[in-house]
Amino acid sequence: MNDKPRFDFTIHATDGKARTGEIAMRRGTIRTPAFMPVGTAATVKGVKPADVRATGADIILGNTYHLMLRPGAERVARLGGLHGFMGWDRPILTDSGGYQVMSLSDLTKRDENGVTFKSHLDGSRHTLSPERSIEIQRLLGSDIVMAFDELVPTTSTPEVQAAAMARSMRWAKRSRDAFDAGGVHAEGAAIFGIQQGALDQTLRGDSAGALIDIGFDGYAVGGLAVGEGQEAMFACLDFAPGQLPADKPRYLMGVGKPTDIVGAVERGIDMFDCVLPTRSGRTGQAFTRNGPLNIRNAKFAEDTGPLDPACGCPTCAHPEHGGSRAYLHHLVRSGEILGAMLMTEHNLWFYQAMMADLRAAIGEGRLKAFADAFRQAYDSHAERV
């Protein structure tokens, strides 16, 4: 794959602050704005890789924290890397593990070197540092490696937030240096830095400046979608993306609800990941152009229509042939695996169709009209229960 570019971001069109384009990488091209389905433990839960690809996904996300614990990064490397292991040959972005260490593990030590924690699976002790996080992502064979950063609760004092941001910038430099030192699967990979600074414009600006000084292939907006609410998040996104280089992809980590994504695209974000479509699919929530619906609701028991008439997923395409709301209601209420499978696949189709619609709207200079119509239909709650 040597004749292909390592990481070429091309902007095809802009519309206000929004941009559409593509990232050319050796394992494939990522159309932006892009949504990355989450494949936590080397699987997008409940969907075969070929069916994930059929939704329109150009890239998926893998979780360093989960994979380092099980099956283990060195094991994945011995087995040839994550792509062959799980049967996904297109780009994979791996997070750094920092977020999950804070949210899932029993954190036992945190200092300038890194963090020590106990596994949520078996209580075993592990350490993560910028160097070890990058090494793990290399071992997995990640295409887009994320810098290792420090997260603190949003309820922390401004002083704690500032200190965590400053440490994250020192760790960003160490991450970049570790990345540049090479290692297995080094060829063709890219690395993103992560802007921190909570909701503070000055801290965000300082963070962006530090990252730009180091230099990255792309820049993530970190530390949002952690409970601050859409209004506060959008207020931050009114300035944060503009502090990052215009010629590099901007990735809003862990976002989000459909209207979060539309609003963030309007504010200049190019990449997203979120467990919402997959996790919701397993609990019976379907996304539709008229808002979310809970398929468990009794009113769907004899509903012969599809989840969303405008959806192109294999289930919605054939309501009369195993694709009715009534059938999905039955499957989900019965706890059948197929219910989780079909609901998840539908939700991924919904998300990818939304991204395709956003890309087309930006390309044709009609993003505001599209976004307003999307929000109006989505918030109509026609099917909300």
Add this chain to the structure above:
Amino acid sequence: MNDKPRFDFTIHATDGKARTGEIAMRRGTIRTPAFMPVGTAATVKGVKPADVRATGADIILGNTYHLMLRPGAERVARLGGLHGFMGWDRPILTDSGGYQVMSLSDLTKRDENGVTFKSHLDGSRHTLSPERSIEIQRLLGSDIVMAFDELVPTTSTPEVQAAAMARSMRWAKRSRDAFDAGGVHAEGAAIFGIQQGALDQTLRGDSAGALIDIGFDGYAVGGLAVGEGQEAMFACLDFAPGQLPADKPRYLMGVGKPTDIVGAVERGIDMFDCVLPTRSGRTGQAFTRNGPLNIRNAKFAEDTGPLDPACGCPTCAHPEHGGSRAYLHHLVRSGEILGAMLMTEHNLWFYQAMMADLRAAIGEGRLKAFADAFRQAYDSHAERV
């Protein structure tokens, strides 16, 4: 579908007592010997209908007991029948519910009319009789309807066994009469009687005679595979199939392990159903030509080979691309849905390949050599843990 035959059984070749042929029905042709995957609650658990078909399945089984409780037979009828509801357009055989009433429900009353029981789901009270069982199977849109019979524990006295067999024969007549009275989805359906009589050759012969006097499209051997062991089952199958008409399909209900099926085919059985491939798939057991293996075993953690190199399933076909034992080991140990999905699909492929091999061996007059080689390889336990 009026120009197609309702139920035409043609034997293409025989080899000893074994036969191979096909049953032509309006919704499709069933190649025999046939294995029917079990789709208990209107889904073959964890496998999309198109993927079930891709394994080579010509027909699946639905459970009257489960479907009458949830979503309900009248509801399925209002929604157009089981085929459209679940997206399977080929033949479906439905059992009568008699077996599940005994094994799953809280039986509150049993008399000449039928049985009254409490649902295992919510404790609600229901009744089943020959007439109601046939009505439910009609409402579901079953292609092959099973007569409603009475089952008693195999530990019952000979007198109890004889009385239950005699009652089952009276119920068989009532089932046939109810079937002949028509109703919804009547066109194109067939009905099978069920031979009872435990392991007793005389009782089995009397049962067969009673069924033949009534007349059915096919005949099931019932009351086996309930804990008597393979030796006792084969001893019964040495005479039971021969008591049934040679020109009609013979269906051994609820069987079984791969070597059970091979031995039963050698003894003249044409049709099988069993939850083993699907249930085993969900618990991490894979069937292979060298016997079963438990993918959870630690020795598979870095095994880059496929479950079975001779298997044609999409997973075994690409061990280097998401199909290795190591990956399945990881998925199953992690409790991932995809593990259950891929293991189940593999097991269904294994069963259908076994049936195809049996049909080919009978057609070419080499069944004994095939069966002996199959048993030798299967019992070699090369991969057993």
